[in-house]
Amino acid sequence: MTATQSPADCTEAPPYDPAGRPPTPAGRQSDRRLRLVGLNRIGRAFHGLAIATAAGVVALLGAVVLVLLEASGGSSARTGPAFLVGQTWDPVHNVYGALPAISGTIATSGLALLFAVPVAIGVAIFLTEFVPRRLREPIAALVDLSAAVPSVVWGFWAILVVAPFVGHSVEPVLARWTGGAGPFARPPTGFDVLSASVVLAIMVLPTISAISRSALGAVPRSQREAALSLGATRSEAAWLSVLRPARSGIVAGILLGFGRAAGEAVIVVGLIGNVYALPTSLFAQGQTIAGEILNDLNSGLPPERSALVELGLLLLVVTVLVQLAARGIVRWAEASRPRFGSDRSGRATRILREFGSGGLPPDPGPGAPAAPGRRPHPRTRPGHRRIVRRARGIAAVALTGAATTLALLPLVSVLGTAISFGGVAAVHPSFYTSELPAACPAIAQASCPIGGIGPAIQGTLLLVGLASLVAVPVGILAGVYLSEYGRGRGTSIVRLAADLLVGIPSVLIGLFVVVVLLQGAPALDNTALAGALALGVLMVPIVTRATEEALKAVPQAAREAALALGFPRHRATIRVVLPSARYGLITGIFLAVARAGGETAAVVLTAFGSPYWFAGLNHPVSSLTLVIFEQGSQSSYSNWQADAWGAALVLLVLMLGVSVAARLMARGATRPDPEA
Amino acid sequence: MSGKLNVDGLNAWYGRQQVLYDLTLDLPESGVTAVIGPSGCGKTTFLRCLNRLHDELPGARVDGRVLLDGTDVRRLEATEVRARIGMVFQKPTPFSHMSIYENVAAGPRLLGLHRREDLDRAVWASLVRAGLWEEVRDDVDALGTSLSGGQQQRLCIARAIAVEPEVLLMDEPCSALDPIATAKVERLIAELKERYTIVIVTHNLPQARRVSDRTAFFYLGKVVEFDRTSAVFDHPKEALTENYVQGRFG
Numbered sequence: 001m002t003a004t005q006s007p008a009d010c011t012e013a014p015p016y017d018p019a020g021r022p023p024t025p026a027g028r029q030s031d032r033r034l035r036l037v038g039l040n041r042i043g044r045a046f047h048g049l050a051i052a053t054a055a056g057v058v059a060l061l062g063a064v065v066l067v068l069l070e071a072s073g074g075s076s077a078r079t080g081p082a083f084l085v086g087q088t089w090d091p092v093h094n095v096y097g098a099l100p101a102i103s104g105t106i107a108t109s110g111l112a113l114l115f116a117v118p119v120a121i122g123v124a125i126f127l128t129e130f131v132p133r134r135l136r137e138p139i140a141a142l143v144d145l146s147a148a149v150p151s152v153v154w155g156f157w158a159i160l161v162v163a164p165f166v167g168h169s170v171e172p173v174l175a176r177w178t179g180g181a182g183p184f185a186r187p188p189t190g191f192d193v194l195s196a197s198v199v200l201a202i203m204v205l206p207t208i209s210a211i212s213r214s215a216l217g218a219v220p221r222s223q224r225e226a227a228l229s230l231g232a233t234r235s236e237a238a239w240l241s242v243l244r245p246a247r248s249g250i251v252a253g254i255l256l257g258f259g260r261a262a263g264e265a266v267i268v269v270g271l272i273g274n275v276y277a278l279p280t281s282l283f284a285q286g287q288t289i290a291g292e293i294l295n296d297l298n299s300g301l302p303p304e305r306s307a308l309v310e311l312g313l314l315l316l317v318v319t320v321l322v323q324l325a326a327r328g329i330v331r332w333a334e335a336s337r338p339r340f341g342s343d344r345s346g347r348a349t350r351i352l353r354e355f356g357s358g359g360l361p362p363d364p365g366p367g368a369p370a371a372p373g374r375r376p377h378p379r380t381r382p383g384h385r386r387i388v389r390r391a392r393g394i395a396a397v398a399l400t401g402a403a404t405t406l407a408l409l410p411l412v413s414v415l416g417t418a419i420s421f422g423g424v425a426a427v428h429p430s431f432y433t434s435e436l437p438a439a440c441p442a443i444a445q446a447s448c449p450i451g452g453i454g455p456a457i458q459g460t461l462l463l464v465g466l467a468s469l470v471a472v473p474v475g476i477l478a479g480v481y482l483s484e485y486g487r488g489r490g491t492s493i494v495r496l497a498a499d500l501l502v503g504i505p506s507v508l509i510g511l512f513v514v515v516v517l518l519q520g521a522p523a524l525d526n527t528a529l530a531g532a533l534a535l536g537v538l539m540v541p542i543v544t545r546a547t548e549e550a551l552k553a554v555p556q557a558a559r560e561a562a563l564a565l566g567f568p569r570h571r572a573t574i575r576v577v578l579p580s581a582r583y584g585l586i587t588g589i590f591l592a593v594a595r596a597g598g599e600t601a602a603v604v605l606t607a608f609g610s611p612y613w614f615a616g617l618n619h620p621v622s623s624l625t626l627v628i629f630e631q632g633s634q635s636s637y638s639n640w641q642a643d644a645w646g647a648a649l650v651l652l653v654l655m656l657g658v659s660v661a662a663r664l665m666a667r668g669a670t671r672p673d674p675e676a
Numbered sequence: 677m678s679g680k681l682n683v684d685g686l687n688a689w690y691g692r693q694q695v696l697y698d699l700t701l702d703l704p705e706s707g708v709t710a711v712i713g714p715s716g717c718g719k720t721t722f723l724r725c726l727n728r729l730h731d732e733l734p735g736a737r738v739d740g741r742v743l744l745d746g747t748d749v750r751r752l753e754a755t756e757v758r759a760r761i762g763m764v765f766q767k768p769t770p771f772s773h774m775s776i777y778e779n780v781a782a783g784p785r786l787l788g789l790h791r792r793e794d795l796d797r798a799v800w801a802s803l804v805r806a807g808l809w810e811e812v813r814d815d816v817d818a819l820g821t822s823l824s825g826g827q828q829q830r831l832c833i834a835r836a837i838a839v840e841p842e843v844l845l846m847d848e849p850c851s852a853l854d855p856i857a858t859a860k861v862e863r864l865i866a867e868l869k870e871r872y873t874i875v876i877v878t879h880n881l882p883q884a885r886r887v888s889d890r891t892a893f894f895y896l897g898k899v900v901e902f903d904r905t906s907a908v909f910d911h912p913k914e915a916l917t918e919n920y921v922q923g924r925f926g
């Protein structure tokens with residue numbers, strides 16, 4: 001069948017007629033032939049376009065790496081290896097050292113994992129092993145929803161809720177217990193390494209728990225039942241048969257969580273205290289790589305900028321390595337079937353062989369003790385062990401249940417806080433249409449104009465809309481390439497590039513866009529166009545991978561049916577495959593839109609922000625996240641605070657709405673297609 | 677009341693769908709009981725009700741009584757029931773990440789056997805009794821899943837008997853095995869029946885005839901006939917049974 005192999009073959013071959021009917025009259029046949037040639041051109045063009053966009057995704061990754069490498073040149077030439085161990089960041093004397101930022105990044109993301117991982121695994125175990133089936137879906141949906149809360153909202157909420165709690169209730173207690181020794185030195189303030197880590201943990205928890213959950217869920221039911229049939233309790237069955245096989249998936253989730261925590265800028269800037277010094281204590285102020293870039297890039301002069309780029313390069317290397325490690329672990333666990341169980345030394349073999357060298361055990365007759373010389377069977381021994389096992393089972397359920405409750409608390413709290421602080425402003429219709437008011441000190445509260453976030457809403461819609469306009473078609477085409485045209489090495493390179501791009505911290509994408517614009521078109525830095533560009537770069541890989549997954553879910557039979565009808569490949573793709581995958585495609589687009597709409601760091605660096613309505617693509621522009629980030633941090637202006645909370649509420653409603661819609665779509669995608 | 681396991685008025689459902697109807701049968705203390713019947717008639721479900729594994733499925737429901745030595749299994753702890761009633765599944769299910777040794781030791785460990793010596797003895801004795809020892813003696817640290825299908829199934833039998841159960845349920849233990857491996861498992865059943873009450877589900881009628889002392893014929897979730905194997909096969913009382921054992925069945 002020529003049609004299935006390559007559309008190009010059709011040019012020379014006679015038109016394929018599946019029914020084997022007699023040739024059509026000459027005129028019509030040449031007509032049809034003409035059409036086929038035309039179709040082939042389109043087919044080839046489509047194929048070429050798909051390959052080109054896919055190559056573009058790889059090129060994008062390459063560009064990010066090369067541009068940052070190149071732009072840091074000035075700095076690395078000047079400071080060299082001293083950069084890595086230097087402890088000061090002094091733009092006045094042009095002395096730059098990265099050690100405080102590096103150690104701040106490691107400390108905060110390490111601590112964040114320390115807090116998040118046990119809770120996340122607890123949630124995953126509770127949801128896959130213990131929770132009644134009926135509650136599983138709703139609870140899982142709520143945990144997943146926390147992932148849709150933008151980090152700027154977490155940060156803003158945390159300044160109000162987490163920092164005071166940590167500063168007043170947790171740290172003084174810790175300090176008293178430990179006598180203020182070592183890592184507990186320094187007066188507690190609530191704006192320090194500990195607070196930042198706690199909030200980072202809250203942010204990465206849903207990611208880690210979702211990945212762990214799918215790893216646990218992938219262990220077949222028969223393994224659990226095998227354990228149960230030996231008399232294991234449910235928690236013992238989980239321990240015996242589920243946790244170990246899922247280990248590699250869980251580790252991969254932890255690594256990805258580490259990457260996200262290390263790359264997060266907005267939360268850090270809000271909570272760590274922003275002091276460029278080594279984090280000598282949990283209660284010390286500090287800084288991270290991402291935080292330093294976000295803080296200084298917009299105001300920095302060229303020498304400092306290239307030092308910041310060099311910092312960014314470090315972060316890039318770390319996140320890429322972490323992601324490669326995560327992929328490697330999963331691959332390794334899938335590919336290698338280790339020949340040995342956990343005891344690799346062959347100890348049991350040696351011991352048992354001696355055991356058995358005396359010959360077979362005497363065949364016990366009926367009623368004889370079961371094994372030679374064995375003690376009374378443990379089951380028949382007093383019930384103390386039974387109580388221990390039962391208690392352990394209850395403890396496992398209680399602990400994982402508590403973890404799940406704990407994991408849901410932040411979402412509840414952030415929603416409650418946003419409603420109570422932002423609700424007042426958000427009920428005024430004028431809030432959505434008017435500009436930011438003049439700043440108004442807290443004392444004059446009564447007469448303060450409330451104003452609104454009209455420009456911010458406009459800006460967000462504009463930025464996300466512009467970004468989607470480019471990123472969605474590009475991402476879909478690249479996804480089509482991966483799923484429909486891709487073969488061999490090329491595909492895996494494109495897929496790897498898209499995966500790595502997804503994992504690159506957004507602050508680095510912002511940095512990349514700034515550097516490119518400063519070199520190519522300095523006038524466009526700090527404009528709406530720059531912001532849209534950065535968001536587009538963020539969205540492309542997300543849409544690409546989501547498209548690939550959605551298209552792969554379309555049964556091969558649907559493609560073959562279309563090809564067998566004589567559809568050229570591109571028409572089969574456009575007419576059959578893409579429409580059947582529509583739910584999955586829309587889910588992917590929604591996820592990408594949510595990611596862009598909630599993005600802050602990249603927008604701060606590129607679109608800059610503005611209190612005014614949109615004034616042109618070459619002017620700075622506002623956005624919801626920017627209002628929260630900028631006005632929210634001005635704690636002395638009460639009406640700005642209220643506006644920021646209103647913006648947070650609007651953003652939350654939008655993000656949660658999009659996320660719920662995406663879930664519903666995804667559910668539609670798994671249901672059999674009524675029209676197919 | 678006589679017998680090891682007495683099933684009395686057992687009904688079972690998956691969601692709304694009832695699959696077992698009012699089963700009543702008494703399984704004797706020793707010997708092998710074969711359960712035969714067409715696909716989907718509820719044989720597996722029956723076994724899973726005996727060791728309360730049916731309770732673990734969401735939406736599944738049972739009523740009626742299963743007495744183990746005269747005590748209703750639902751009044752015992754599920755873990756105790758399952759330690760006393762072992763099970764071997766249709767497809768071999770060695771723990772995928774454990775060595776042969778660890779697979780067999782898993783059950784005794786649950787019951788509190790932790791001294792290396794005791795574990796070694798239990799593992800060794802179980803492997804010997806499951807007829808696997810000679811084949812794995814040089815490599816009990818290899819992964820359980822690295823064995824052949826027949827060896828894996830005998831490993832699962834070893835794992836089940838390491839817990840010293842009183843009853844052993846086997847759900848089509850040979851359906852994935854070649855004739856040689858099947859013969860080994862059958863020989864094993866003949867040896868084990870001295871010490872355990874064995875219930876075996878099989879689609880292989882000659883096998884049921886070879887290994888069992890009694891046979892229950894299930895049809896559409898009901899027991900049609902339950903008697904000595906020779907009686908069921910040679911002088912069935914019911915026409916349905918006769919049709920089935922003579923292979924005249926859809």
Ligand SMILES: Nc1ncnc2c1ncn2[C@@H]1O[C@H](COP(=O)(O)OP(=O)(O)OP(=O)(O)O)[C@@H](O)[C@H]1O
Pocket residue numbers: 690695714715716717718719720721722733
């Ligand atoms: N997990 C389940 N959920 C819903 N229905 C089930 C489930 N397992 C079995 N059933 C249904 O219960 C009925 C009995 O199934 P069961 O597995 O007990 O039959 P069986 O006699 O063991 O069949 P086979 O010989 O094919 O193994 C079947 O109609 C089946 O569709």
Ligand SMILES: [Mg+2]
Pocket residue numbers: 719720721847
């Ligand atoms: Mg069955």
